[in-house]
Amino acid sequence: MAGKLAVIGAGLMGSGIAQVSAQAGWEVVLRDVTEEALSRGRDGIEKSWARFVAKERMTAQDAEQALARITTTTDLDAVADADLVVEAVFEKIEVKREIFATLDSLVGEGTVLASNTSAIPITKIAAATSRPERVVGTHFFSPVPMMSLCELVRGLKTSDETLATARAFAESVGKTCVVVNRDVAGFVTTRLISALVVEAVKLYESGVASAEDIDTACRLGFGHAMGPLATADLTGVDILLHAADNIYAESRDEKFAPPEVMRRMVDAGDIGRKSGQGFYEH
Numbered sequence: 001m002a003g004k005l006a007v008i009g010a011g012l013m014g015s016g017i018a019q020v021s022a023q024a025g026w027e028v029v030l031r032d033v034t035e036e037a038l039s040r041g042r043d044g045i046e047k048s049w050a051r052f053v054a055k056e057r058m059t060a061q062d063a064e065q066a067l068a069r070i071t072t073t074t075d076l077d078a079v080a081d082a083d084l085v086v087e088a089v090f091e092k093i094e095v096k097r098e099i100f101a102t103l104d105s106l107v108g109e110g111t112v113l114a115s116n117t118s119a120i121p122i123t124k125i126a127a128a129t130s131r132p133e134r135v136v137g138t139h140f141f142s143p144v145p146m147m148s149l150c151e152l153v154r155g156l157k158t159s160d161e162t163l164a165t166a167r168a169f170a171e172s173v174g175k176t177c178v179v180v181n182r183d184v185a186g187f188v189t190t191r192l193i194s195a196l197v198v199e200a201v202k203l204y205e206s207g208v209a210s211a212e213d214i215d216t217a218c219r220l221g222f223g224h225a226m227g228p229l230a231t232a233d234l235t236g237v238d239i240l241l242h243a244a245d246n247i248y249a250e251s252r253d254e255k256f257a258p259p260e261v262m263r264r265m266v267d268a269g270d271i272g273r274k275s276g277q278g279f280y281e282h
Contacts, residue, residue: 002026002172006079007086008099010041010072013116014088016144019045020173022069023058029079030072038072045070048145080106084169086138088116091242096120097128104129112165114138118190119246121183122155132157136166137180139187142235150175155183185250186243193231194244195255200228204279205261211279229279233272237265237279 002025007018010032018030018041032038049063071078079085085107087099096115103113113135115125126135137153150170154163163179170177180187186194200214209217215227232240241262248256265271265278272278 003083004029004081005084005086005169006031006082007088008032008076008079008103009088009090009116010037011088012044012142013140013144014086015041015044016142017086017088017116017140017173018070019048019066020145020175022066023049023062024173026069026173028070029082030070031074031076031079032072033074035074038074042070042072048143052145076102077106079103080108082107082111084112084114084165086114086116088140091117091120091239091246093120093124096125100125100135101128104131110134112136112162114166114169116140119186119194119243121185121250122153122158123183126155126157133159134162136162137187138166138170139189140170140175141189148174148176149189150177151180151187151189152177153180153183153187186247186256190243191247191256193228194240194247197228197232197240198244198256198258201232201259201262204229205259233278233280233282236272236274237262238271241266 005021005026006029007014008031010030018028022028030038030041046067052058053060053063085103087096089095089099100113113129115122115137116139117137118139122135122137126132129135132155135155136158139151139153141147141149152163152166167177178188203209203214204211211229215230218224218227241258244256244258269275270277273282276282
C-alpha cells in the first residue's frame with residue numbers, strides 16, 4: 001500500500017512518520033506552521049538517513065529517492081488531495097480539534113484522518129468533524145524509524161474500513177499493530193507506562209530507593225529494556241507529565257495523578273535528555 005500521505009506537524013514524531021512513510025514509497029506532504037520547524041524536521045530526516053547509509057542499512061540512492069518523495073509546506077490547503085492525513089502536533093485537545101475541523105473541510109470524503117495522540121480520546125477529536133467514522137488513532141512510538149509498534153485506536157464511531165486502512169498504512173511502513181477497541185484515555189501503552197512511571201517517581205520522591213536502583217529493579221527483575229525513570233528522561237518528563245495529567249483528568253484514578261516532584265522538575269526545565277538533566281544527568 002502506498003499513496004499520498006499528509007503529516008501535520010514536523011516535530012520529532014511528525015518528521016519520523018514522514019521519514020518511514022517516504023522510505024516505504026509514500027508521497028509525503030509534511031506541514032508545519034513555520035519554515036524553521038520544517039527545516040529542523042527535514043534536517044533530522046536527512047541526518048537519520050545518513051546514519052542508516054553509514055551503517056549500510058540503506059543505500060545513498062534509496063535515501064536520495066526517499067527524500068525526493070517529501071514535500072514541505074506551511075500551507076494547510078496543500079494536504080487537500082491526500083489519501084490519508086496523520087496529525088502529530090502538541091498534545092492539547094483544543095489544538096487537535098481545531099486542526100481536524102479544518103481538515104474536515106479540506107480533504108476528500110474518503111480521506112482517513114488519523115491522530116498520533118498518545119492519551120487523548122479519539123472520540124473527542126473526531127467529534128470536531130462531520131466524519132467521525134473516518135477518524136482513527138495511529139499512535140507511533142519514538143524514535144519512529146527505530147520503534148516497531150503502532151497502537152491503532154478506535155473512536156466510538158470509527159468504522160471497520162477506517163481501522164483497516166490505518167492498519168494497512170502502518171504495516172506498509174513496517175510497523176506491528178495492536179488495536180485498542182475501547183477509547184479510554186491513554187489507550188493501552190500510555191496507561192501502562194504512566195502508571196509505572198508515576199509509581200516509580202513516588203518511590204524516588206519519598207526516598208524509598210534511588211533512581212538507579214528503581215530502574216535496575218525493573219530491568220533485571222522484570223526484563224524491561226529500560227527502567228521507568230530512564231524512560232521518562234528519554235521520552236521527556238514534560239511529555240509524560242502531560243500524558244498522566246490527561247489520563248487523570250479523564251479517569252480520576254489516583255494511580256495516574258503525577259507526583260509533585262514531576263511538576264517541579266518541569267517548572268525547572270529538568271525534563272530529561274533533551275535538557276541535559278532529568279532523573280539522571282545527561
